[in-house]
Amino acid sequence: MLIFAFSLHLHLLSFPPPSCSLFLLKFSLAVSFSLCFPQMWKKKIFLVIIAISTISLLLHHGGHLTWTMDAFHLGCPALHSHPYSGLKPKHSNVVFLKTHKTASSTMQNLLFRFAERNNLTVALPIQACGHQFCYPRSFTTHSVHQHTLPPNIVTNHMRFNKAELKRLMPNDTIYVTILREPGSMFESLFSYYNQYCQSFKRVPNGSLEAFLDEPWRYYKPEENYSMYARNTLTYDLGGDKDRPAKDVSYAKAFVAQVERVFSLVMISEYFDESLVLLRHLLSWDLDDILYVKLNMRTPSSKQGLTDDLRKKIRAWNSLDAQLYDHFNASLWRQISAVGPACVAREVRLLREAQEKLMKRCFGEGMPLVRSAAEIKNKELRPWQPSGKVDIVGYDLPVNITQSFSSQDQELCLRLIMPEVQYTKMLLRSQLLRYRLTSQARPQQQSHSFQQPVRTTLLRHPAHRSQPPVPAAATPASGTGINSKTAVGTRGRTNKQGTKPSQTQSS
Ligand SMILES: Nc1ncnc2c1ncn2[C@@H]1O[C@H](COP(=O)(O)OS(=O)(=O)O)[C@@H](OP(=O)(O)O)[C@H]1O
Numbered sequence: 359m360l361i362f363a364f365s366l367h368l369h370l371l372s373f374p375p376p377s378c379s380l381f382l383l384k385f386s387l388a389v390s391f392s393l394c395f396p397q398m399w400k401k402k403i404f405l406v407i408i409a410i411s412t413i414s415l416l417l418h419h420g421g422h423l424t425w426t427m428d429a430f431h432l433g434c435p436a437l438h439s440h441p442y443s444g445l446k447p448k449h450s451n452v453v454f455l456k457t458h459k460t461a462s463s464t465m466q467n468l469l470f471r472f473a474e475r476n477n478l479t480v481a482l483p484i485q486a487c488g489h490q491f492c493y494p495r496s497f498t499t500h501s502v503h504q505h506t507l508p509p510n511i512v513t514n515h516m517r518f519n520k521a522e523l524k525r526l527m528p529n530d531t532i533y534v535t536i537l538r539e540p541g542s543m544f545e546s547l548f549s550y551y552n553q554y555c556q557s558f559k560r561v562p563n564g565s566l567e568a569f570l571d572e573p574w575r576y577y578k579p580e581e582n583y584s585m586y587a588r589n590t591l592t593y594d595l596g597g598d599k600d601r602p603a604k605d606v607s608y609a610k611a612f613v614a615q616v617e618r619v620f621s622l623v624m625i626s627e628y629f630d631e632s633l634v635l636l637r638h639l640l641s642w643d644l645d646d647i648l649y650v651k652l653n654m655r656t657p658s659s660k661q662g663l664t665d666d667l668r669k670k671i672r673a674w675n676s677l678d679a680q681l682y683d684h685f686n687a688s689l690w691r692q693i694s695a696v697g698p699a700c701v702a703r704e705v706r707l708l709r710e711a712q713e714k715l716m717k718r719c720f721g722e723g724m725p726l727v728r729s730a731a732e733i734k735n736k737e738l739r740p741w742q743p744s745g746k747v748d749i750v751g752y753d754l755p756v757n758i759t760q761s762f763s764s765q766d767q768e769l770c771l772r773l774i775m776p777e778v779q780y781t782k783m784l785l786r787s788q789l790l791r792y793r794l795t796s797q798a799r800p801q802q803q804s805h806s807f808q809q810p811v812r813t814t815l816l817r818h819p820a821h822r823s824q825p826p827v828p829a830a831a832t833p834a835s836g837t838g839i840n841s842k843t844a845v846g847t848r849g850r851t852n853k854q855g856t857k858p859s860q861t862q863s864s
Pocket residue numbers: 457458459460461462463464542546626627629650651652653654655656863864
């Protein structure tokens with residue numbers, strides 16, 4: 359009995375000490391002392407200990423499925439400015455600029471799941487914008503569905519516009535984005551948008567080599583979807599994709615501007631390392647950054663790149679190349695500051711936790727990657743941009759799902775849900791929540807976009823934020839990242855700008 363009580367103490371001590379766990383700890387200590395007393399009490403005390411242990415576990419994990427017990431033992435010392443920094447509330451106001459072909463759908467899925475778990479509001483596009491904020495037009499608050507206001511999280515594709523986002527988001531919002539090495543990114547864009555982007559479509563035999571030999575022969579800057587054919591990252595970030603390479607001062611100033619706005623620029627080649635930095639930046643747990651890779655092409659849809667092709671791609675997309683070089687270096691500086699060994703340890707723990715989760719959702723081995731046609735559940739089929747490229751997705755194995763609790767099933771389903779379907783599902787659930795909360799309000803009130811409330815999530819489930827009260831949209835305007843028009847209060851397009859939303863993807 360004493361051994362059991364002692365192990366219970368260790369278990370409780372391994373938790374962060376919110377007042378409730380502390381109380382339970384003291385209580386269980388008192389109980390264990392009483393174990394030294396008469397036999398007749400032992401059975402009762404044993405039951406009490408079991409009950410305390412179960413309650414503390416439930417309180418700690420919020421009744422949610424967690425995939426690792428390491429979540430609270432991860433802290434990298436260099437990031438801890440004071441002894442209790444591990445207890446900092448989770449930050450919940452985040453803009454993630456979803457750039458193209460950079461692993462951004464995987465990130466978006468992670469953010470959607472975080473929002474749902476914590477009852478947060480995600481700003482979603484109006485129907486006329488499909489599942490994007492009317493990309494390729496510059497973001498404005500007009501493109502946000504008014505029943506998804508005021509938001510905590512913004513993550514759907516947009517062309518970045520800081521001034522407009524400032525009108526929408528609380529002041530403590532953290533801005534994050536992701537970049538990819540220009541060679542592999544451009545190769546991915548070239549194959550994905552081969553039927554949408556005229557600059558690519560007119561190249562004989564869809565040859566990447568031919569395009570890169572004479573890009574100006576095929577590329578027309580003012581044409582629809584030309585942003586997929588040159589400096590796409592710069593364009594997504596709100597910059598001028600056609601600024602000549604020799605305009606060095608523009609490139610430098612633009613990089614500096616991006617650096618001022620974004621607290622973290624992730625790098626898709628170092629996705630897990632970037633996630634560890636993100637976890638620290640937002641004070642999230644390891645469980646909050648688990649993911650499954652989404653929106654991948656099959657190997658047969660990919661083309662290997664020679665050094666010569668890579669060089670040509672960098673020269674053609676020189677602004678993107680400068681962005682990438684700068685932020686790749688700065689990612690590694692941040693990793694150095696945290697401690698490379700510490701980041702490596704967290705990456706390892708992340709991968710182990712991910713493996714456990716995969717086994718739970720998909721059985722032994724990794725989830726089976728499938729072509730869209732092979733996926734039975736249409737909610738899980740990724741959008742296919744053309745017959746010339748295969749985007750793979752996943753299905754849940756039937757025999758496994760039968761043994762699942764409904765909570766497990768929901769988690770596993772969401773992990774592999776593609777962007778378009780998840781955006782729609784989230785919109786439906788947020789609209790429902792809006793209706794329920796507005797029924798409870800006597801009269802529709804007019805709000806500014808921002809509600810300076812709910813800036814952080816307390817870790818203890820009992821203190822989690824309440825469903826936010828949505829506000830009505832007000833007209834607004836603004837320009838790109840350079841805009842100085844921040845106020846401080848507050849068509850049916852798709853990834854390509856035109857396709858029907860049911861079939862869209864990013
Ligand atoms: N975790 C992780 N790490 C590294 N790379 C990853 C990851 N998840 C997705 N991917 C790759 O990202 C590409 C898809 O990017 P996006 O989801 O941003 O595309 S989209 O613009 O939303 O359509 C796509 O690249 P390609 O397969 O080369 O096209 C995915 O394979």
